Amino acid sequence: MSPVSLHSLSDPHFSADTTAWLAAIVEDSTDAILSKTLDGTITSWNAGAERLFGYSREEAVGRPISLIIPEERLHEEADIVARLRLGERIGRFETVRCTREAVPVHVEVAISPLRNADGTIIGASTIARDISERLRHANEQALLLSEMKHRVKNLLSIVQGLISIGGRRADDVQTFTEELNARITSLAAAQSLVLHSEDRADDPRRDPRGGDGTLWR
The missing domain is CATH 3.30.450.20 (PAS domain)
Incomplete structure (x- = not known):
C-alpha cells in the first residue's frame, strides 16, 4: 500500500x-x-x-x-x-x-x-x-454482599449467646469447651439442613406436585 x-x-x-x-x-x-x-x-x-x-x-x-x-x-x-x-x-x-x-x-x-x-x-x-446488564450484575452483587453480612452478623450473635450461656452454666473450662463445641456443631448441622432444603426447593428438577421433596421428574 x-x-x-x-x-x-x-x-x-x-x-x-x-x-x-x-x-x-x-x-x-x-x-x-x-x-x-x-x-x-x-x-x-x-x-x-x-x-x-x-x-x-x-x-x-x-x-x-x-x-x-x-x-x-x-x-x-x-x-x-x-x-x-x-x-x-x-x-x-x-x-x-x-x-x-x-x-x-x-x-x-x-x-x-x-x-x-x-x-x-x-x-x-x-x-x-x-449498561442495563452491567447495572443488574452490580445490583445482584450488592444484594448478595448484604445478605452475607446479615447472615454473618446473625451467626456471630448466636455464637456470642452460646458463649454467654455456657459461661454461666459450666463449672470449669473443659466442660465449657465441650458444651460450646457441641452447641456449635448442632448449629452448623441445622444451618446445613436449612441450606440443603433451600437448594432442593430451587432445583428445577423437583417434582412440581410438591410433597416431601423425594419425587423427581
Whole structure:
C-alpha cells in the first residue's frame, strides 16, 4: 500500500473511499451512534440506535432528540446544548433514555460537537451504550454482599449467646469447651439442613406436585 500524503487526502476518490469506510464503521458498531443539530433535530441514526431504542432510521431522522429522552431528564439536554455551543466535548456519563415502547434503558453516553468546514459548531454526535446488564450484575452483587453480612452478623450473635450461656452454666473450662463445641456443631448441622432444603426447593428438577421433596421428574 502506498503511503498517504496530504495531497492524496485531497483527492476526491480517496475522500469518498474514506467516507464510505468511516460510515461502515459507524453503521456496524454495536453502540448506538447518532447525530443531531443544535436545535435537537436528529440527523443520523445507525443500526445500533435502531436496536437500542427500537426506532428505525426512517422513523428517527428528522424528529427531535426528545424522542428518546424521558420527560424528567429533558433538563439534561438543555445543559448539553449549552456546553456544546462552547465547544466542549462531553465525556462519558450515565443516564437514562427510553425506547419506542417507553421502557427506560440505562445508558452510558459520550457527546462531541460537530463542526462544518469553517469550524463552526453545527451539531453533535452521540455514542450511547446499553449498561442495563452491567447495572443488574452490580445490583445482584450488592444484594448478595448484604445478605452475607446479615447472615454473618446473625451467626456471630448466636455464637456470642452460646458463649454467654455456657459461661454461666459450666463449672470449669473443659466442660465449657465441650458444651460450646457441641452447641456449635448442632448449629452448623441445622444451618446445613436449612441450606440443603433451600437448594432442593430451587432445583428445577423437583417434582412440581410438591410433597416431601423425594419425587423427581
